[in-house]
Amino acid sequence: MSSSLGFVNAKMLFCLCVTLVFQPHFTYSTANRTGLTLKAYVDDSPGSSLYRIQDLSVAERIERLINVSNARANYLYQMLSPDGTILPDNIRVPILRDGAYYAVTFTMGSRGHRVKLLLDTGSGLIWTQCLPCINCFNQRLPIYDSRASTTYATLPCSHPMCNGDRTVFSCVNNRCVYQYGYLGGASTAGVVSTEDFIFYTDESHMQTFENVIFGCGNDNRNIFFQNTAVSGIFGLNFAPESMMQQFAALTRSRFSYCLVPFTEAVPNTLLLKFGQDIPELPPHAESTLFVQRTGNDHFFLELLDISVGDYRLGLPPSAFQFRGGGEGGCIFDSGSLFTIMDSNSVGVNVYERVMQVIRAYYGSKGLSAIRTRAGGFDLCYNRPPNFNDFASITFHFNGADYSVPGEYNVVFDQRTICIPILKGPLTTIIGAVHQQNKRLVYDGMFGELQFADENCQNDR
Template sequence: MTQIQPFMTKITLLLCLTAFFQFHFTSSKPIGFSLKLIPRDSPNSPLYQGNLTKHERMQRLINITQAKAHYLQYKSSPNSSIVLENIRFTMIRDIFHFAVHVSIGNPIWQGYLLMDTGGGLIWTQCEPCISCFHLEYDNYDPRASSSYSRLPCDHPLCQAGLYQCVNGQCIYEVTYGGGDHDEDVRGLTKGYASLETFKFNTMRGGDPVFINDIIFGCSNDNQGFRFGADDNIAGVMGMSMSLDSLVSQLSDRIEKKFSYCLPSMLEEIENDILLNFGSDIPVPQNLQSTPFVTPAWANPYFYLNLLDISVGQDRIGFPPGTFQVSHDGTQGFFIDSGFPITTLNQNAYGTNVYLEVMNKFQAHYDSHKLERSSDSPHGFELCYEQPHDFHDFLTMTYHFERFAEYVVHSNDAHFFDELYDIFCVAILPGSGPSILGAFHQQNKRIIYNLNDNVLQFVTETCPF
């Protein structure tokens, strides 16, 4: 099997194919719709594990982040190479945080998929099965849908190698693993690259939107998957910048915009979290904007030009270029809601960003003579016993290009555990790019505006 360097090859592939997708969808009428994101801790989630304590929920979020960061580091290392069919960001099957409900085909088949912010392929388990995991409802059966067809081998995604043409059929093979080099945790899906009609609902109560010819995977050979005890997950919804992801396929139809507002990640969420597209996106006042470092459609992650960080009112003063993206993907700063906890690089061109930030937090809390605690979730390194009369918790500010000030409220910069009467600084050490995770995105309206090539944000109370 041909060996390739994953980062640069993926960039080249995206550049070569972007023109096709822009041409393919440009003539279509712009639309707006929303997907319901169902977090694991919602009673409505097919992955719901019952009434976990905040400590248990946070430990799970830390484990998810560490597994994803470990694989990102491995994938970006100079000595790593990945075979063509495994070029996508692979991950352990238990670390997806959001599920989405989908309706596809004619007549409509409905099921749950897990949202993958690091992968592009949309796929669901299909009949007739070669090897399939157990599902509580019927598998999608393309033979029963009048709107189904297979992707032809002369399609650019097959011609350029994102998929492969074998015996006149366009097929794919994707491996999901934890990045810990343990082959026992890997899941493998194989199937036919296909076209189908997807139904989406609108936030504003209008008629549902039907979109024909969405490229997705009809997976009839699945091995090693255990998505949850209730067997309600049928596949994966890719939401990265790969050209086969939902965002990329619908780029011009959604005016190259999508948005979300994440509530507290440690509460049981009763209301829907909406991933808004196009005209369904609310447009609040006082939006701040900062540009993506490179055109987002030619980059697998949303890198930002972070200039500096403040802890409380104390600006650290990192050297210029500390957060500059590198050509091999091992340096830089990007935003990704698929990483629950923010991670900061311990070797950003020689600067230990994590240590510098944590030292500021520690100096403040030590000055108040707070006692360090050992009853912390495994992974957080700076935790204190919390006196009931102490309220001087620090904020954290990311200073971005164009004077954009991204302020993380003290409630979202820390983990508070009332069960043990402790609090921790909610940041993890990293060995690759620094990542603005979902915990630091709580109660903010985040808009990915790819028309203007900027990230927009404003503080907002997100319902839960």
């Protein structure tokens, strides 16, 4: 499908990897005592991973992105299954094989050791490699040595996170430890610890967060961001061990971002905002409650129906209901590049139904479908000159309609358009492709997702 994939250049590829990609120069600023902003700059220099993948053809890049989205979905499915073998956390291992990631960098400990951690809104634990190692992978920055820091301490087994009703840690030989296994055989294990994290508030001022709980990983196997500067994970979901929840008094258990459209040649700075740093939403903003699932910190939403253009599909209530074995439901996940529709829901194949209506829409416009290569999108069309009449999609949530303009429901160039929706067997996942130019606020205090249209290029 090489002729249908010319719409992506290397910089656009970066945008497609939107919450998974970057080697940033990072600053951490505070607007006031109850707000924080993480600011990251894109690095597409010759030494960056983005620059190196330019050796791939355009078709190969897109195929990899699709494979990444499918791998991400499969991983989430295994996490959701009560019979799954993956322990409750997340690492985007498949993406890291392409060297594509977002990371935050700061210093930790009394000696100001610099670390760079993968930014992950889908997990809670913060962890980094630590000396002395049992097994450690190669990393470009020196490995943190807990023995060299006077502010380092281990978390006592009496701590609620190690000795409570809901704990992701365990006490072994009077030490609070963690052990996570991941898709593809990756794993990390070590001692649950506390340390000071120091973030730059601007070029010359710093702010210290004392006694941050993190995993001091000394046994890390088959981790695929080896040979990069990244040494671990910066967890950011609603789990109690995440950075957002550990400092809930400061963050108010809220964070927000706004994703620059994929079609922008170079994305603006990504700002991840916390607490009172989150801008006030406009009067037309909408919100929908997260659906809580026992022992799960993903952002599930109650999806009721879908519209393509002005046509509402009228899906049955069973289409997005939870099923046994962790199946069903709808996850809002910026870590998935493309949206994935459930093809195995009760009473209707959601994926096939949505694609059927999309085919009817573009067929009514006189567009001709084209064959796609294996590993590509299922549905692409020849694009007539100056054709921009793309179909909008609306996700009808409980209490809110989440409308996505047509230009964000396709990936296209002058000759071809493709529909960036993939088939999934278990759960519907609304990915980054459908989050462009939206102000999204994840509010853990009120348990809801708030959203409004916004020009993300103006985010400051």
